[in-house]
Amino acid sequence: MKILLPMVIGVLFASGTYLILQKNILKLVLGFSLLGHAANVILITSGWIGDGQVPILGGDARVPFVDPIPQALVLTAIVIGFAATAFLLVLALRVYRDFHTSNIDEVRGSRG
Protein backbone atom coordinates (compact mmCIF):
# COMPACT_ATOMS: atom_id res chain seq x y z
CA MET A 1 0.00 0.00 0.00
CA LYS A 2 2.80 2.40 0.85
CA ILE A 3 4.07 2.26 -2.73
CA LEU A 4 0.70 1.77 -4.39
CA LEU A 5 -1.05 4.83 -3.00
CA PRO A 6 1.57 7.40 -4.07
CA MET A 7 1.48 5.87 -7.53
CA VAL A 8 -2.30 6.17 -7.62
CA ILE A 9 -2.03 9.81 -6.53
CA GLY A 10 0.54 10.48 -9.24
CA VAL A 11 -1.56 8.89 -11.96
CA LEU A 12 -4.69 10.76 -10.81
CA PHE A 13 -2.92 14.11 -10.73
CA ALA A 14 -1.27 13.55 -14.10
CA SER A 15 -4.44 12.47 -15.88
CA GLY A 16 -6.50 15.18 -14.15
CA THR A 17 -4.04 17.86 -15.23
CA TYR A 18 -4.03 16.49 -18.78
CA LEU A 19 -7.83 16.54 -18.89
CA ILE A 20 -8.31 20.08 -17.59
CA LEU A 21 -6.00 21.34 -20.32
CA GLN A 22 -8.37 19.98 -22.99
CA LYS A 23 -10.86 22.13 -24.86
CA ASN A 24 -13.88 19.90 -24.41
CA ILE A 25 -15.92 21.06 -21.47
CA LEU A 26 -16.89 17.53 -20.40
CA LYS A 27 -13.22 16.61 -20.22
CA LEU A 28 -12.79 19.64 -17.99
CA VAL A 29 -15.46 18.27 -15.65
CA LEU A 30 -13.85 14.83 -15.60
CA GLY A 31 -10.42 16.35 -15.07
CA PHE A 32 -11.57 18.33 -12.07
CA SER A 33 -13.22 15.32 -10.49
CA LEU A 34 -10.02 13.27 -10.97
CA LEU A 35 -7.97 16.05 -9.41
CA GLY A 36 -10.41 16.22 -6.54
CA HIS A 37 -10.02 12.51 -5.93
CA ALA A 38 -6.24 12.80 -6.06
CA ALA A 39 -6.42 15.41 -3.31
CA ASN A 40 -8.75 13.18 -1.31
CA VAL A 41 -6.33 10.26 -1.54
CA ILE A 42 -3.51 12.55 -0.35
CA LEU A 43 -5.64 13.50 2.61
CA ILE A 44 -6.34 9.82 3.38
CA THR A 45 -2.66 8.94 3.26
CA SER A 46 -1.87 11.71 5.75
CA GLY A 47 -3.50 9.58 8.45
CA TRP A 48 -2.19 6.24 7.21
CA ILE A 49 0.13 4.22 9.40
CA GLY A 50 0.78 1.39 6.98
CA ASP A 51 -0.58 -1.66 8.69
CA GLY A 52 -2.79 0.04 11.29
CA GLN A 53 -6.16 -1.35 12.28
CA VAL A 54 -9.64 0.12 12.02
CA PRO A 55 -10.04 2.93 14.60
CA ILE A 56 -12.89 1.42 16.62
CA LEU A 57 -12.78 1.08 20.40
CA GLY A 58 -12.25 -2.48 21.65
CA GLY A 59 -9.60 -3.40 19.09
CA ASP A 60 -6.27 -4.97 19.93
CA ALA A 61 -4.42 -2.24 21.83
CA ARG A 62 -0.97 -3.54 20.78
CA VAL A 63 -1.54 -2.87 17.06
CA PRO A 64 -1.51 0.85 16.07
CA PHE A 65 -4.77 2.44 14.94
CA VAL A 66 -5.27 4.40 11.76
CA ASP A 67 -5.96 8.10 12.38
CA PRO A 68 -9.72 8.58 11.81
CA ILE A 69 -9.68 12.37 11.43
CA PRO A 70 -8.49 12.49 7.79
CA GLN A 71 -11.20 9.99 6.93
CA ALA A 72 -13.82 12.30 8.38
CA LEU A 73 -12.26 15.23 6.52
CA VAL A 74 -12.30 13.30 3.26
CA LEU A 75 -16.01 12.55 3.65
CA THR A 76 -16.66 16.29 3.89
CA ALA A 77 -14.38 16.99 0.95
CA ILE A 78 -16.08 14.33 -1.19
CA VAL A 79 -19.51 15.82 -0.54
CA ILE A 80 -18.30 19.32 -1.39
CA GLY A 81 -16.52 18.10 -4.52
CA PHE A 82 -19.64 16.23 -5.56
CA ALA A 83 -21.78 19.36 -5.26
CA ALA A 84 -19.30 21.47 -7.21
CA THR A 85 -19.02 18.84 -9.95
CA ALA A 86 -22.81 18.62 -10.22
CA PHE A 87 -23.01 22.38 -10.61
CA LEU A 88 -20.28 22.37 -13.25
CA LEU A 89 -22.13 19.64 -15.17
CA VAL A 90 -25.34 21.68 -15.16
CA LEU A 91 -23.36 24.65 -16.38
CA ALA A 92 -21.83 22.50 -19.13
CA LEU A 93 -25.34 21.57 -20.24
CA ARG A 94 -26.27 25.24 -20.22
CA VAL A 95 -23.22 26.10 -22.31
CA TYR A 96 -24.23 23.45 -24.84
CA ARG A 97 -27.75 24.88 -25.08
CA ASP A 98 -26.74 28.54 -25.24
CA PHE A 99 -23.63 28.37 -27.37
CA HIS A 100 -24.30 25.09 -29.27
CA THR A 101 -20.78 23.92 -28.61
CA SER A 102 -18.77 21.96 -26.12
CA ASN A 103 -15.54 23.70 -27.04
CA ILE A 104 -14.41 25.94 -24.22
CA ASP A 105 -12.73 28.34 -26.64
CA GLU A 106 -16.04 29.22 -28.25
CA VAL A 107 -17.65 30.21 -24.96
CA ARG A 108 -17.28 33.93 -25.41
CA GLY A 109 -20.05 36.05 -23.96
CA SER A 110 -18.38 39.39 -23.72
CA ARG A 111 -16.00 39.96 -26.57
CA GLY A 112 -16.11 38.73 -30.20
Add this chain to the structure above:
Amino acid sequence: MTHLLVLPFILPLGTAILLLLLRPYKLARCVTICISGLMTLWVNISLLFSIQDHGIQIYRLGGWAPPFGIVLVGDLLSGLMIVLGSIISVCALFYSFDYLEQDDQQQIFHPLFFFLWAGTNGAFLTGDLFNLFVMFEIMLMSVYALLTMLGDKKQIEGGIKLISMGLLSSVMFLTAVGGIYALCGTLNMADLAVKIKPHIDHPLVSAVAMLLIAVFGLKAAMMPMHFWLPDVHSSAPTPISAMLSGILIKVGVYALIRVFCLIFVDLQDYFQVFIITLACITMFVGGMGAVAQGDFKRQLAYSSVSQVGYILLGVGFFTVGGMGAALFYTISHGIIKSGLFMAAGFLKKMRGTTELARHGSMIKISPVFSLFLLIGVAALGGIPPASGFFMKFQLVKAGFEGGFYLPIAIALVVSLFTLFYLFKSWQQICCMEQEEAPIKMPSRNLLIPVGILALLALALGFGASPVIDLTQAAAEQLFAPEQYITAVLGAR
Protein backbone atom coordinates in the same frame (compact mmCIF):
# COMPACT_ATOMS: atom_id res chain seq x y z
CA MET B 1 -18.41 32.05 27.41
CA THR B 2 -20.77 34.25 25.47
CA HIS B 3 -22.46 33.16 22.30
CA LEU B 4 -21.83 36.46 20.56
CA LEU B 5 -18.98 35.02 18.52
CA VAL B 6 -21.05 32.35 16.79
CA LEU B 7 -23.92 34.71 15.88
CA PRO B 8 -22.28 36.28 12.78
CA PHE B 9 -22.27 32.81 11.26
CA ILE B 10 -25.50 31.34 12.64
CA LEU B 11 -27.70 34.37 12.03
CA PRO B 12 -27.26 34.63 8.23
CA LEU B 13 -27.34 30.84 7.92
CA GLY B 14 -30.64 30.63 9.78
CA THR B 15 -32.03 33.53 7.77
CA ALA B 16 -31.10 31.81 4.52
CA ILE B 17 -32.98 28.66 5.51
CA LEU B 18 -35.94 30.69 6.75
CA LEU B 19 -36.05 32.63 3.47
CA LEU B 20 -36.20 29.38 1.53
CA LEU B 21 -39.22 28.35 3.59
CA LEU B 22 -40.85 31.76 3.17
CA ARG B 23 -40.54 31.76 -0.61
CA PRO B 24 -44.21 32.36 -1.45
CA TYR B 25 -44.69 35.23 1.01
CA LYS B 26 -43.09 38.41 -0.29
CA LEU B 27 -43.85 40.66 2.66
CA ALA B 28 -42.61 38.14 5.21
CA ARG B 29 -39.39 37.75 3.22
CA CYS B 30 -38.79 41.49 3.10
CA VAL B 31 -39.34 41.83 6.84
CA THR B 32 -37.02 38.91 7.59
CA ILE B 33 -34.31 40.29 5.33
CA CYS B 34 -34.46 43.75 6.88
CA ILE B 35 -34.52 42.53 10.46
CA SER B 36 -31.80 39.93 10.21
CA GLY B 37 -29.62 42.00 7.88
CA LEU B 38 -29.54 44.87 10.33
CA MET B 39 -29.21 42.48 13.27
CA THR B 40 -26.16 40.83 11.75
CA LEU B 41 -24.61 44.24 11.14
CA TRP B 42 -25.31 45.21 14.75
CA VAL B 43 -23.96 41.91 16.11
CA ASN B 44 -20.77 42.29 14.08
CA ILE B 45 -20.20 45.85 15.23
CA SER B 46 -20.79 44.97 18.87
CA LEU B 47 -18.47 41.97 18.45
CA LEU B 48 -15.72 44.31 17.21
CA PHE B 49 -16.20 46.57 20.26
CA SER B 50 -16.21 43.61 22.60
CA ILE B 51 -12.97 42.29 21.06
CA GLN B 52 -11.47 45.75 21.44
CA ASP B 53 -12.43 45.88 25.12
CA HIS B 54 -11.80 42.31 26.24
CA GLY B 55 -9.06 41.06 23.89
CA ILE B 56 -9.16 37.94 21.71
CA GLN B 57 -12.28 35.83 22.19
CA ILE B 58 -12.81 32.20 21.40
CA TYR B 59 -15.89 30.03 21.03
CA ARG B 60 -15.72 26.25 21.27
CA LEU B 61 -18.22 24.79 18.82
CA GLY B 62 -20.15 22.00 20.57
CA GLY B 63 -18.15 22.61 23.74
CA TRP B 64 -15.17 20.53 22.54
CA ALA B 65 -11.89 21.86 23.83
CA PRO B 66 -9.26 22.87 21.27
CA PRO B 67 -7.22 21.43 19.61
CA PHE B 68 -9.72 18.57 19.26
CA GLY B 69 -12.84 20.56 18.52
CA ILE B 70 -13.32 23.40 16.07
CA VAL B 71 -12.94 26.85 17.57
CA LEU B 72 -14.09 30.21 16.35
CA VAL B 73 -11.57 32.92 17.17
CA GLY B 74 -12.32 36.61 17.11
CA ASP B 75 -9.29 38.88 17.12
CA LEU B 76 -9.16 42.46 15.91
CA LEU B 77 -8.39 41.43 12.32
CA SER B 78 -11.44 39.15 12.16
CA GLY B 79 -13.56 41.79 13.87
CA LEU B 80 -12.58 44.48 11.37
CA MET B 81 -13.15 42.18 8.41
CA ILE B 82 -16.61 41.03 9.48
CA VAL B 83 -17.70 44.62 10.11
CA LEU B 84 -16.46 45.62 6.66
CA GLY B 85 -18.24 42.59 5.21
CA SER B 86 -21.52 43.41 6.85
CA ILE B 87 -21.50 47.08 5.86
CA ILE B 88 -21.04 46.07 2.23
CA SER B 89 -23.55 43.23 2.53
CA VAL B 90 -26.27 45.43 3.99
CA CYS B 91 -25.78 47.98 1.22
CA ALA B 92 -25.80 45.25 -1.43
CA LEU B 93 -28.97 43.74 0.05
CA PHE B 94 -30.70 47.10 0.01
CA TYR B 95 -29.53 47.64 -3.55
CA SER B 96 -30.79 44.23 -4.68
CA PHE B 97 -34.44 45.05 -3.89
CA ASP B 98 -34.54 47.60 -6.67
CA TYR B 99 -31.94 46.04 -8.90
CA LEU B 100 -33.73 42.71 -9.32
CA GLU B 101 -37.12 43.73 -10.57
CA GLN B 102 -38.81 40.35 -10.77
CA ASP B 103 -39.94 38.67 -7.61
CA ASP B 104 -38.84 35.17 -8.65
CA GLN B 105 -35.28 36.47 -9.04
CA GLN B 106 -35.39 37.83 -5.52
CA GLN B 107 -36.73 34.52 -4.24
CA ILE B 108 -33.52 32.81 -5.36
CA PHE B 109 -31.18 35.71 -4.77
CA HIS B 110 -31.78 36.48 -1.13
CA PRO B 111 -31.35 33.00 0.43
CA LEU B 112 -28.17 32.50 -1.59
CA PHE B 113 -26.95 35.91 -0.57
CA PHE B 114 -27.35 35.06 3.10
CA PHE B 115 -25.48 31.77 2.57
CA LEU B 116 -22.68 33.81 1.03
CA TRP B 117 -22.70 36.18 3.99
CA ALA B 118 -22.60 33.27 6.43
CA GLY B 119 -19.67 31.77 4.53
CA THR B 120 -17.62 34.97 4.56
CA ASN B 121 -18.27 35.61 8.25
CA GLY B 122 -17.38 32.00 9.02
CA ALA B 123 -14.16 32.23 7.02
CA PHE B 124 -13.12 35.33 8.96
CA LEU B 125 -13.88 33.80 12.33
CA THR B 126 -12.75 30.19 12.10
CA GLY B 127 -9.61 29.04 13.84
CA ASP B 128 -9.28 25.72 12.06
CA LEU B 129 -7.60 25.18 8.71
CA PHE B 130 -10.04 22.57 7.41
CA ASN B 131 -12.99 24.60 8.62
CA LEU B 132 -11.58 27.50 6.61
CA PHE B 133 -11.74 25.23 3.55
CA VAL B 134 -15.38 24.39 4.30
CA MET B 135 -16.27 28.07 4.76
CA PHE B 136 -14.56 28.91 1.47
CA GLU B 137 -16.69 26.29 -0.22
CA ILE B 138 -19.93 27.60 1.34
CA MET B 139 -18.97 31.01 0.07
CA LEU B 140 -17.93 29.87 -3.41
CA MET B 141 -20.95 27.61 -3.88
CA SER B 142 -23.31 30.51 -3.28
CA VAL B 143 -21.26 32.75 -5.55
CA TYR B 144 -21.40 30.16 -8.38
CA ALA B 145 -25.19 30.15 -8.16
CA LEU B 146 -25.54 33.91 -7.68
CA LEU B 147 -23.26 34.64 -10.61
CA THR B 148 -25.03 32.42 -13.13
CA MET B 149 -28.51 33.07 -11.74
CA LEU B 150 -29.73 35.43 -14.44
CA GLY B 151 -28.39 33.14 -17.18
CA ASP B 152 -26.84 35.82 -19.34
CA LYS B 153 -24.24 34.53 -21.83
CA LYS B 154 -21.53 36.65 -20.25
CA GLN B 155 -22.42 35.25 -16.88
CA ILE B 156 -22.23 31.66 -18.12
CA GLU B 157 -18.72 32.38 -19.41
CA GLY B 158 -17.78 34.00 -16.11
CA GLY B 159 -19.34 31.08 -14.27
CA ILE B 160 -17.17 28.53 -16.07
CA LYS B 161 -14.07 30.53 -15.19
CA LEU B 162 -15.08 31.03 -11.56
CA ILE B 163 -15.92 27.37 -11.02
CA SER B 164 -12.69 26.20 -12.62
CA MET B 165 -10.83 28.61 -10.37
CA GLY B 166 -12.77 27.42 -7.33
CA LEU B 167 -12.27 23.71 -8.02
CA LEU B 168 -8.57 24.16 -8.71
CA SER B 169 -8.07 26.12 -5.52
CA SER B 170 -9.97 23.58 -3.44
CA VAL B 171 -7.83 20.76 -4.84
CA MET B 172 -4.68 22.67 -3.89
CA PHE B 173 -6.08 23.57 -0.49
CA LEU B 174 -6.90 19.92 0.28
CA THR B 175 -3.43 18.85 -0.81
CA ALA B 176 -1.91 21.47 1.48
CA VAL B 177 -4.14 20.37 4.36
CA GLY B 178 -3.09 16.75 3.81
CA GLY B 179 0.57 17.71 3.79
CA ILE B 180 0.43 19.76 6.94
CA TYR B 181 -1.68 17.19 8.77
CA ALA B 182 0.78 14.43 7.92
CA LEU B 183 3.53 16.54 9.45
CA CYS B 184 1.88 17.99 12.55
CA GLY B 185 -1.19 15.86 13.21
CA THR B 186 -3.42 18.83 13.89
CA LEU B 187 -5.40 21.39 11.93
CA ASN B 188 -6.17 23.90 14.64
CA MET B 189 -4.26 27.01 13.54
CA ALA B 190 -2.98 27.95 16.99
CA ASP B 191 -1.93 24.37 17.67
CA LEU B 192 -0.26 24.21 14.25
CA ALA B 193 1.68 27.36 15.07
CA VAL B 194 3.15 25.57 18.09
CA LYS B 195 3.66 22.14 16.55
CA ILE B 196 5.22 23.33 13.30
CA LYS B 197 8.15 25.00 15.09
CA PRO B 198 10.40 21.90 15.29
CA HIS B 199 9.62 20.96 11.66
CA ILE B 200 10.16 24.40 10.16
CA ASP B 201 13.13 23.22 8.06
CA HIS B 202 11.25 20.25 6.68
CA PRO B 203 10.85 20.63 2.88
CA LEU B 204 7.16 19.80 3.18
CA VAL B 205 6.56 23.00 5.17
CA SER B 206 7.70 25.36 2.44
CA ALA B 207 5.84 23.26 -0.13
CA VAL B 208 2.65 23.62 1.89
CA ALA B 209 3.27 27.34 2.37
CA MET B 210 3.73 27.75 -1.39
CA LEU B 211 0.53 25.80 -2.09
CA LEU B 212 -1.36 28.01 0.35
CA ILE B 213 0.01 31.15 -1.32
CA ALA B 214 -1.29 29.75 -4.61
CA VAL B 215 -4.71 28.96 -3.10
CA PHE B 216 -5.22 32.31 -1.40
CA GLY B 217 -3.54 34.19 -4.23
CA LEU B 218 -5.97 32.60 -6.67
CA LYS B 219 -8.86 33.82 -4.52
CA ALA B 220 -7.34 37.27 -4.09
CA ALA B 221 -6.43 37.50 -7.81
CA MET B 222 -2.68 37.81 -7.24
CA MET B 223 -0.80 38.31 -10.49
CA PRO B 224 -0.35 35.03 -12.37
CA MET B 225 -3.74 33.93 -11.04
CA HIS B 226 -5.72 37.09 -11.78
CA PHE B 227 -7.06 35.98 -15.18
CA TRP B 228 -10.51 34.98 -13.94
CA LEU B 229 -11.35 38.17 -12.07
CA PRO B 230 -12.20 40.73 -14.78
CA ASP B 231 -14.68 38.44 -16.54
CA VAL B 232 -16.32 37.32 -13.32
CA HIS B 233 -16.54 40.65 -11.56
CA SER B 234 -17.77 42.53 -14.58
CA SER B 235 -20.42 40.03 -15.64
CA ALA B 236 -21.96 39.34 -12.22
CA PRO B 237 -25.24 40.99 -11.20
CA THR B 238 -24.26 44.33 -9.67
CA PRO B 239 -24.94 43.58 -5.98
CA ILE B 240 -22.76 40.49 -6.39
CA SER B 241 -20.02 42.45 -8.20
CA ALA B 242 -19.99 44.77 -5.22
CA MET B 243 -19.67 41.82 -2.84
CA LEU B 244 -17.01 40.12 -4.96
CA SER B 245 -14.78 43.15 -5.23
CA GLY B 246 -15.60 44.54 -1.83
CA ILE B 247 -15.18 41.53 0.36
CA LEU B 248 -14.61 38.22 -1.43
CA ILE B 249 -11.16 38.94 -2.80
CA LYS B 250 -10.30 40.24 0.66
CA VAL B 251 -11.09 36.81 2.10
CA GLY B 252 -8.08 35.52 0.16
CA VAL B 253 -5.91 38.34 1.48
CA TYR B 254 -7.21 37.73 5.01
CA ALA B 255 -6.36 34.03 4.84
CA LEU B 256 -2.89 34.84 3.54
CA ILE B 257 -2.30 37.25 6.42
CA ARG B 258 -3.66 34.78 8.95
CA VAL B 259 -1.53 31.90 7.73
CA PHE B 260 1.69 33.88 7.43
CA CYS B 261 1.31 35.75 10.70
CA LEU B 262 0.39 32.69 12.72
CA ILE B 263 1.56 29.40 11.26
CA PHE B 264 4.47 30.27 8.99
CA VAL B 265 5.88 33.13 11.04
CA ASP B 266 9.42 31.83 10.52
CA LEU B 267 8.99 31.72 6.74
CA GLN B 268 8.11 35.41 6.44
CA ASP B 269 11.62 36.42 5.38
CA TYR B 270 11.82 33.52 2.96
CA PHE B 271 8.64 34.51 1.10
CA GLN B 272 8.92 38.28 1.47
CA VAL B 273 10.66 39.03 -1.83
CA PHE B 274 8.33 36.66 -3.62
CA ILE B 275 5.16 38.29 -2.28
CA ILE B 276 6.41 41.84 -2.84
CA THR B 277 7.47 41.07 -6.42
CA LEU B 278 4.14 39.49 -7.25
CA ALA B 279 2.33 42.39 -5.57
CA CYS B 280 4.18 44.94 -7.71
CA ILE B 281 3.44 43.02 -10.92
CA THR B 282 -0.21 42.69 -9.86
CA MET B 283 -0.49 46.44 -9.34
CA PHE B 284 1.11 47.21 -12.65
CA VAL B 285 -0.79 44.65 -14.75
CA GLY B 286 -4.14 45.58 -13.17
CA GLY B 287 -3.51 49.28 -13.72
CA MET B 288 -2.48 48.79 -17.34
CA GLY B 289 -5.49 46.57 -17.95
CA ALA B 290 -7.82 49.16 -16.49
CA VAL B 291 -6.47 51.95 -18.71
CA ALA B 292 -7.20 49.86 -21.80
CA GLN B 293 -10.83 49.03 -20.98
CA GLY B 294 -13.75 50.66 -22.75
CA ASP B 295 -16.33 49.23 -20.38
CA PHE B 296 -16.81 50.83 -16.98
CA LYS B 297 -17.45 47.61 -15.08
CA ARG B 298 -14.46 45.85 -16.63
CA GLN B 299 -12.36 48.87 -15.82
CA LEU B 300 -13.43 48.67 -12.19
CA ALA B 301 -12.69 44.94 -12.18
CA TYR B 302 -9.15 45.48 -13.49
CA SER B 303 -8.76 48.25 -10.97
CA SER B 304 -9.63 45.70 -8.25
CA VAL B 305 -6.74 43.55 -9.44
CA SER B 306 -4.45 46.54 -9.22
CA GLN B 307 -5.68 47.54 -5.75
CA VAL B 308 -5.24 44.01 -4.43
CA GLY B 309 -1.62 44.43 -5.45
CA TYR B 310 -1.35 47.44 -3.12
CA ILE B 311 -2.87 45.47 -0.27
CA LEU B 312 -0.52 42.54 -0.86
CA LEU B 313 2.40 44.97 -0.99
CA GLY B 314 1.50 46.19 2.49
CA VAL B 315 1.22 42.60 3.67
CA GLY B 316 4.54 41.73 2.03
CA PHE B 317 6.47 44.31 4.07
CA PHE B 318 5.79 42.13 7.13
CA THR B 319 6.10 45.11 9.46
CA VAL B 320 3.48 46.43 11.86
CA GLY B 321 3.21 49.65 9.87
CA GLY B 322 2.85 47.82 6.56
CA MET B 323 0.25 45.42 7.88
CA GLY B 324 -1.73 48.25 9.46
CA ALA B 325 -1.62 50.13 6.16
CA ALA B 326 -2.75 47.03 4.29
CA LEU B 327 -5.70 46.58 6.64
CA PHE B 328 -6.73 50.22 6.32
CA TYR B 329 -6.37 49.88 2.56
CA THR B 330 -8.57 46.78 2.61
CA ILE B 331 -11.34 48.51 4.53
CA SER B 332 -11.22 51.70 2.55
CA HIS B 333 -10.97 49.99 -0.84
CA GLY B 334 -13.84 47.63 0.04
CA ILE B 335 -16.16 50.52 0.76
CA ILE B 336 -15.14 52.67 -2.21
CA LYS B 337 -15.07 49.90 -4.78
CA SER B 338 -18.43 48.40 -3.85
CA GLY B 339 -19.92 51.89 -4.06
CA LEU B 340 -18.41 52.37 -7.53
CA PHE B 341 -19.73 49.01 -8.70
CA MET B 342 -23.20 49.97 -7.52
CA ALA B 343 -22.88 53.24 -9.42
CA ALA B 344 -21.94 51.22 -12.51
CA GLY B 345 -25.07 49.14 -11.94
CA PHE B 346 -27.14 52.33 -11.99
CA LEU B 347 -25.66 53.19 -15.38
CA LYS B 348 -26.36 49.67 -16.61
CA LYS B 349 -30.02 49.98 -15.58
CA MET B 350 -30.25 53.28 -17.36
CA ARG B 351 -28.91 52.47 -20.81
CA GLY B 352 -28.62 48.70 -20.64
CA THR B 353 -24.85 48.75 -21.00
CA THR B 354 -21.79 49.85 -19.10
CA GLU B 355 -19.78 50.73 -22.19
CA LEU B 356 -18.23 54.11 -21.55
CA ALA B 357 -18.72 55.43 -25.08
CA ARG B 358 -22.49 55.09 -24.81
CA HIS B 359 -22.79 57.12 -21.64
CA GLY B 360 -22.62 60.82 -20.99
CA SER B 361 -24.42 63.95 -19.81
CA MET B 362 -25.00 62.43 -16.38
CA ILE B 363 -24.34 65.78 -14.77
CA LYS B 364 -27.54 67.06 -16.41
CA ILE B 365 -29.58 63.88 -15.94
CA SER B 366 -28.71 63.23 -12.33
CA PRO B 367 -26.40 65.68 -10.53
CA VAL B 368 -26.61 63.63 -7.32
CA PHE B 369 -25.29 60.56 -9.12
CA SER B 370 -22.44 62.58 -10.61
CA LEU B 371 -21.50 63.86 -7.17
CA PHE B 372 -21.46 60.37 -5.65
CA LEU B 373 -19.43 59.04 -8.56
CA LEU B 374 -17.00 61.93 -8.21
CA ILE B 375 -16.54 61.18 -4.51
CA GLY B 376 -15.93 57.51 -5.28
CA VAL B 377 -13.51 58.24 -8.10
CA ALA B 378 -11.62 60.86 -6.08
CA ALA B 379 -11.46 58.52 -3.10
CA LEU B 380 -10.05 55.61 -5.08
CA GLY B 381 -7.67 57.90 -6.92
CA GLY B 382 -6.33 59.19 -3.61
CA ILE B 383 -7.45 62.82 -3.55
CA PRO B 384 -6.95 64.10 0.03
CA PRO B 385 -10.21 64.63 1.89
CA ALA B 386 -11.47 61.12 1.09
CA SER B 387 -10.12 57.92 2.62
CA GLY B 388 -8.15 56.94 -0.47
CA PHE B 389 -5.48 59.49 0.29
CA PHE B 390 -4.83 58.10 3.75
CA MET B 391 -4.74 54.50 2.52
CA LYS B 392 -2.01 55.33 0.02
CA PHE B 393 -0.22 57.66 2.43
CA GLN B 394 -0.06 54.99 5.14
CA LEU B 395 1.28 52.47 2.65
CA VAL B 396 3.98 54.79 1.33
CA LYS B 397 4.97 55.75 4.86
CA ALA B 398 5.30 52.11 5.87
CA GLY B 399 7.33 51.42 2.74
CA PHE B 400 9.80 54.22 3.50
CA GLU B 401 10.12 53.10 7.10
CA GLY B 402 10.96 49.58 5.91
CA GLY B 403 13.29 50.84 3.18
CA PHE B 404 11.31 49.37 0.26
CA TYR B 405 11.98 52.22 -2.18
CA LEU B 406 11.52 50.47 -5.53
CA PRO B 407 8.11 48.91 -4.72
CA ILE B 408 6.90 52.26 -3.42
CA ALA B 409 8.06 53.99 -6.61
CA ILE B 410 6.10 51.46 -8.68
CA ALA B 411 3.07 51.94 -6.43
CA LEU B 412 3.18 55.71 -6.92
CA VAL B 413 3.51 55.44 -10.68
CA VAL B 414 0.59 53.01 -10.86
CA SER B 415 -1.52 55.30 -8.70
CA LEU B 416 -1.06 58.01 -11.33
CA PHE B 417 -2.57 55.58 -13.83
CA THR B 418 -5.44 54.96 -11.39
CA LEU B 419 -6.11 58.65 -11.21
CA PHE B 420 -5.93 58.94 -14.99
CA TYR B 421 -8.34 56.17 -15.96
CA LEU B 422 -10.85 56.92 -13.21
CA PHE B 423 -11.11 60.61 -14.02
CA LYS B 424 -11.24 59.89 -17.72
CA SER B 425 -14.23 57.64 -17.12
CA TRP B 426 -15.87 60.16 -14.83
CA GLN B 427 -15.47 62.85 -17.42
CA GLN B 428 -16.93 60.60 -20.11
CA ILE B 429 -19.89 59.53 -17.99
CA CYS B 430 -20.75 62.87 -16.47
CA CYS B 431 -19.52 65.68 -18.69
CA MET B 432 -19.46 64.46 -22.31
CA GLU B 433 -22.56 65.27 -24.34
CA GLN B 434 -24.54 62.14 -25.11
CA GLU B 435 -27.61 62.48 -27.32
CA GLU B 436 -28.29 58.96 -28.57
CA ALA B 437 -30.07 56.04 -26.93
CA PRO B 438 -33.34 56.55 -25.15
CA ILE B 439 -32.78 56.39 -21.42
CA LYS B 440 -34.92 54.60 -18.88
CA MET B 441 -34.58 56.27 -15.52
CA PRO B 442 -34.02 53.59 -12.87
CA SER B 443 -35.45 53.78 -9.40
CA ARG B 444 -33.81 56.51 -7.35
CA ASN B 445 -33.61 54.11 -4.41
CA LEU B 446 -30.60 52.57 -6.14
CA LEU B 447 -28.69 55.74 -5.35
CA ILE B 448 -29.20 55.43 -1.58
CA PRO B 449 -26.63 52.64 -0.99
CA VAL B 450 -24.25 54.35 -3.42
CA GLY B 451 -24.63 57.54 -1.42
CA ILE B 452 -24.14 55.75 1.91
CA LEU B 453 -20.93 54.16 0.69
CA ALA B 454 -19.67 57.43 -0.81
CA LEU B 455 -20.35 59.25 2.46
CA LEU B 456 -18.65 56.45 4.38
CA ALA B 457 -15.60 56.88 2.15
CA LEU B 458 -15.60 60.59 2.98
CA ALA B 459 -16.17 59.92 6.66
CA LEU B 460 -13.28 57.46 6.68
CA GLY B 461 -11.14 60.27 5.31
CA PHE B 462 -12.22 62.95 7.76
CA GLY B 463 -12.24 60.58 10.72
CA ALA B 464 -9.31 58.46 9.61
CA SER B 465 -7.35 58.48 12.83
CA PRO B 466 -9.55 56.18 15.01
CA VAL B 467 -9.74 53.64 12.19
CA ILE B 468 -6.00 53.89 11.56
CA ASP B 469 -5.38 53.36 15.28
CA LEU B 470 -7.64 50.32 15.19
CA THR B 471 -5.88 48.82 12.17
CA GLN B 472 -2.49 49.48 13.78
CA ALA B 473 -3.69 47.73 16.94
CA ALA B 474 -4.88 44.80 14.81
CA ALA B 475 -1.46 44.70 13.11
CA GLU B 476 0.34 44.73 16.45
CA GLN B 477 -1.84 41.85 17.57
CA LEU B 478 -0.94 39.97 14.39
CA PHE B 479 2.76 40.34 15.06
CA ALA B 480 2.36 38.99 18.59
CA PRO B 481 0.94 35.57 17.72
CA GLU B 482 1.50 34.35 21.31
CA GLN B 483 -1.67 36.25 22.26
CA TYR B 484 -3.71 34.29 19.76
CA ILE B 485 -2.13 30.97 20.74
CA THR B 486 -2.67 31.61 24.46
CA ALA B 487 -6.27 32.62 23.87
CA VAL B 488 -7.00 29.41 22.00
CA LEU B 489 -4.93 26.82 23.85
CA GLY B 490 -4.78 28.47 27.27
CA ALA B 491 -1.64 29.43 29.13
CA ARG B 492 1.05 26.78 29.01
